[in-house]
Amino acid sequence: xxxxxxxxxxxxxxxxQNVTLSCEQNLNHDAMYWYRQDPGQGLRLxxxxxxxxxxxxxxxxxxxxxxxxxKESFPLTVTSAQKNPTAFYLCASSIGPGTGVEQYxxxxxxxxxx
Amino acid sequence: xxxxSQHNHHVILSEAASLELGxxxxxxxxxxxFWYVQYPGQHLQLLLKYFxxxxxxxxxxxxxxxxxxxxxxxxLRKPSVQWSDTAEYFCAVQRGNKLVFGAGxxxxxxx
Numbered sequence: 223x224x225x226x227x228x229x230x231x232x233x234x235x236x237x238x239q240n241v242t243l244s245c246e247q248n249l250n251h252d253a254m255y256w257y258r259q260d261p262g263q264g265l266r267l268x269x270x271x272x273x274x275x276x277x278x279x280x281x282x283x284x285x286x287x288x289x290x291x292x293k294e295s296f297p298l299t300v301t302s303a304q305k306n307p308t309a310f311y312l313c314a315s316s317i318g319p320g321t322g323v324e325q326y327x328x329x330x331x332x333x334x335x336x
Numbered sequence: 337x338x339x340x341s342q343h344n345h346h347v348i349l350s351e352a353a354s355l356e357l358g359x360x361x362x363x364x365x366x367x368x369x370f371w372y373v374q375y376p377g378q379h380l381q382l383l384l385k386y387f388x389x390x391x392x393x394x395x396x397x398x399x400x401x402x403x404x405x406x407x408x409x410x411x412l413r414k415p416s417v418q419w420s421d422t423a424e425y426f427c428a429v430q431r432g433n434k435l436v437f438g439a440g441x442x443x444x445x446x447x
Contacts (some may be wrong), residue, residue, distance in 0.1 A: 253433070262345060264426055264437035265380075272433065280434070312380065319433045322368055322387050327380040 225249065226328035228313050233333045235307075243298045243331045245313030254296035255314040255325060258282060265312060271296055272319035300333065307335045340429050342438035349417050350446050357412040357441050359427030368430035369410040371401055372437075375423045383425070386410065397421070419447040 226247045235241045247254065253272050257265040267280030271290040285304025290296050296315075300307045310332050314325040343358035361367065371383040384395025391403040401412045410427060422445045427438040 255435075257437075262439055264340075264342075264439040265428075265435075266437070267434055270433060278433075322430075324370075324382055324385065325435060327372075329379050 226313055226315055226326060228311075228328040228331050230331060231329065233331055235333070235335050237335055238302045239335075240299055240301050241307075241333065241335075243300065243311055243313075243333070245296045245298065245328060247294055247296075247313075247315045247326075247328075249315055249317075249326065250293070251315035251317050251326075252293070253316045253319045253323075254290065255316075256280070256286070256288065256296070256298045257312045257314065259310040259312055259330070268298065268311075270319075300335075307333060309333060340427055340436050340438040342425075342427055342441050344441050345439065346442050346444070348444045348446065351419055352416050353445075355412070355414040355417045355421070355443070357425055357427075357443070359410045359412065359438055361408050361410070361427075361429045361436075363408075363429055363431060369401075369403060370428040370430065370435070371395065371399070371410070371412050372426045372428060373423050374426070374440075380426070383412070417443075417445050419445050421445050 229244045255270040256268040259265050266282050269288045271277040287299045312330045313328040316323045316325045341360045369386040372380050373383045374380045384393050386393045386403045394400045399414050425441045428435045
């Protein structure tokens, strides 16, 4: 059963702690993406990766970091520098980068920082 | 700033009513356009997409959208909604490697 998995579904952290969100895909897709979803703001792109060992900042990368050591994995670290980390985080993948390709989304991780 | 605008944040309809959700974008040139839907507790999934050709595109579950280039619009329509269409709907524009999303429209269908 192909798809994107994100774990955990809910995550709670204390302010000042870094936290890493997991994203795994078995679709054999080259490109992967991280979005943040806030009520009334839609989805905003944090980071994306077109290929293994390469990634680019999206529109709101400050306070976040990523790695892409394996094709199927694209973990996102929310650092203590992120001013408003509480949000719903969505991972996506596509067969390749560029235009004309559909992105497939995971179930999301809801992060709460207190 | 370049953006994607969805006109209504909340829409409430009765079953069998017709639906039209507005989407406008401010990018010039060639764009690829999408509507995604997020049902309660489910993954974001693709409803329909426009890349080129016939500006009236049909998607899943009886949804369709019309691309009007002169108006920079890509409105989503359904002739008769069902209770199961209750969800949040997102319009998105693809520019290069990136998808830019609108703020979303929450649709509630009353049975």
